[in-house]
Amino acid sequence: MLDSPYTDLERPPLSQAALTKAVVRPGSLWSRLAVVDRTGSTNADLAQEAGRGAGEGAVLIAELQEAGRGRLGRVWTAPPRAGLTFSVLLRPAVSPARQGWVTLLVGLAAASAVRRLAGVDVRLKWPNDLLVGERKLAGILAERVEDAVVVGMGLNVSLRPEELPVLTATSLTIENAECADRDPLIRAVLREIETHYRDWIAAGGDADASGLRAAYAAASATIGRQVRVDLPGGSVLEGLATGVDASGHLIVRADGADHALSVGDVVHVRSAKS
Structure with a gap:
C-alpha cells in the first residue's frame, strides 16, 4: 500500500459527523454512516454486519483500505484519503432474478453524480467499472449475504499518475475535474444511489418501469461496442454488445445468436461504427 506525501490540508479527512448530518x-435510505481511518475491506466489514442481521442503509467509508478487492479477486489500492472507498448495505425486496441490477444501479448513480458535480464525462463499462474514455475511474463489487447485498466502490479522486494502481486507471484530478473534494462527492453519490434505488424498489425491481434500463443504456460505454468477454471456465465470446436485458445481463450478438451474460470480464475492442 502506498503512503501519501500529502498533508491533511491537501487531502483532508472526511468528517463522520458532518456526513451523518447530511x-x-x-x-432516508441511509440509516447510519461510519468513517474509519483504516480497515481491511469495507465490504467484508459490512458483510459481517449483514450476517448478524444489520438493517438496510448502513454506510461504511474507509480513509485507507488495506485489503480492497475487485471482481475476479483483483486487488484495489489507493493512498490514504486519495479516493472514496466505501460500502453500503442494501436489502432489496425484489425478485432475486432482478437483483443483478444492484451493481448497475450503483454504477449509474455514481457516474451521474460525478458528471454533474465534477464535469467529467463518466461512462459505464458493464458490469462494474466507471470509465473516462477507456481509463478506469472507479470499480464496484457487489456481494450477496443471505438476503442482503453489500456493494462496495473505490473511486479515484486525487491520485497522481505515479500513484495509480494500474496504467489503465485515472483519477478526477488527472482528468482536471471541476470538483475533486471528497466530501461533496460522497454526498452526491449517496443521494443519487438513494434516488435510483427508491425508484427501482417502488417499481418492484422492474428496470423498465423505473427508467433504470434506459438511463443505464444512455450512460453505457459497452452497448454498441464490439467486445471480447472472458467467461468462467476459460471460454471467450466475441461479438457486438447490443444491450442489457431485464435482469441486467449483457446481451452479446455472436455468430447470429444473442447471448445473455450474467458474468464475464469485458474488453472493449472497437466501436460498432468503426
Missing part, C-alpha cells in the same frame, strides 16, 4: 435523516 445524509442520515428521518425517512
